[in-house]
Amino acid sequence: MSAPCKMLLASIHDVGPRAEAQVDQLADLLGEILGGPKFAMLVVPDHWGEAPLAGSPAYQAKLRSWADQGVEMFVHGWFHKDLAEHTGMAAFKARHMTASEGEFLGLSHAVAAQRMADGRKLIEDIIGRPTAGFIAPAWLYGEGARAALAESGFPLAEDHMRVWRPATGEVLARGPVVTWASRSKGRQASSRFFAGLARVGLHGLDVARIAVHPGDTTVPALLASIRATYSSFAGRRPAGRYADLLNRDNSTR
Numbered sequence: 001m002s003a004p005c006k007m008l009l010a011s012i013h014d015v016g017p018r019a020e021a022q023v024d025q026l027a028d029l030l031g032e033i034l035g036g037p038k039f040a041m042l043v044v045p046d047h048w049g050e051a052p053l054a055g056s057p058a059y060q061a062k063l064r065s066w067a068d069q070g071v072e073m074f075v076h077g078w079f080h081k082d083l084a085e086h087t088g089m090a091a092f093k094a095r096h097m098t099a100s101e102g103e104f105l106g107l108s109h110a111v112a113a114q115r116m117a118d119g120r121k122l123i124e125d126i127i128g129r130p131t132a133g134f135i136a137p138a139w140l141y142g143e144g145a146r147a148a149l150a151e152s153g154f155p156l157a158e159d160h161m162r163v164w165r166p167a168t169g170e171v172l173a174r175g176p177v178v179t180w181a182s183r184s185k186g187r188q189a190s191s192r193f194f195a196g197l198a199r200v201g202l203h204g205l206d207v208a209r210i211a212v213h214p215g216d217t218t219v220p221a222l223l224a225s226i227r228a229t230y231s232s233f234a235g236r237r238p239a240g241r242y243a244d245l246l247n248r249d250n251s252t253r
Contacts, residue, residue, distance in 0.1 A: 007240035008233045010039035011211045013076065017059040018051035022214035033230045037069045038239035042076035042135050045119045049079055053122060060126045072132040072242055075119040077103040080137040102140035113148035132242050133157055156242055163245055172245040173207035178229060180222045182215035192225045199232040207245070208233050
C-alpha cells in the first residue's frame with residue numbers, strides 16, 4: 001500500500017477578542033505564506049475571564065467569516081487559565097511547560113466535561129457548523145480531562161506529540177508540534193533553536209504541525225523564525241486540514 005501523502009497542519013492558538021490584533025496579524029502572515037486561510041484556529045470562549053466571546057458580537061461575526069472561508073475551529077478550553085493546585089508530575093508540568101495556562105491539567109471529570117460541552121455549544125452556535133475538535137490549553141490534559149474527552153464526541157484532539165480520536169484512542173499523526181515561546185529571553189532562544197532544527201530534521205514526518213500564539217507577534221526574531229519555518233515546510237508539502245486525518249490512510253504509521 002502506498003505511503004500517505006505528506007501534509008502541513010498550521011494553527012493559531014488563543015483566538016478571541018482578548019488578542020484580536022495579534023490574531024489578525026498571524027492570520028495575515030499564514031495566509032500569505034500558505035496561499036489563503038489554510039490553517040486552524042483554537043478558540044478560547046472567555047480568555048482568563050476577561051474576554052467573553054458571548055459578549056462580543058463583532059468578534060463572533062469575524063469567527064463566522066473565517067469559518068465560512070474554510071478555517072477549522074477548535075474548542076481551546078474555556079478560560080485557558082489554570083487555577084488548580086498540583087502535585088507530583090502535574091506540578092512539574094504546570095511549572096515548567098506553561099505559565100498558569102494549563103487549564104485542563106487539574107480539572108475533575110465533571111468540570112472538564114462541562115467546560116468542553118459549554119465551549120462546543122458556544123462556538124458551534126457562533127460559526128453555524130461543527131467544531132473540528134478539542135485541544136487543551138498548553139496541550140496539557142489531566143486524568144479528568146482525558147476521561148471527559150473520551151466521552152465528549154469530539155472527533156479530534158491534539159497534544160504536543162500526537163493527534164488522536166478521543167473516542168477510540170486511535171493515533172492519527174505523530175511527531176512534535178513546532179511552536180514558539182515568548183515569555184522569556186531563554187524560551188525565545190530555545191524555541192528558535194528548535195524551529196531551526198525542525199527546518200532540517202522534521203521533513204520526514206508524514207504530518208508536520210506548526211502552531212503560533214498571539215504573544216509571538218511581540219518579538220520580531222520569533223516572527224522571522226515563524227516565517228522561515230512555515231515557508232520551509234510549505235515549500236515541500238501542501239497545507240491540509242485536521243479533518244483530512246480522519247479519512248487518511250494511516251496503515252503505514
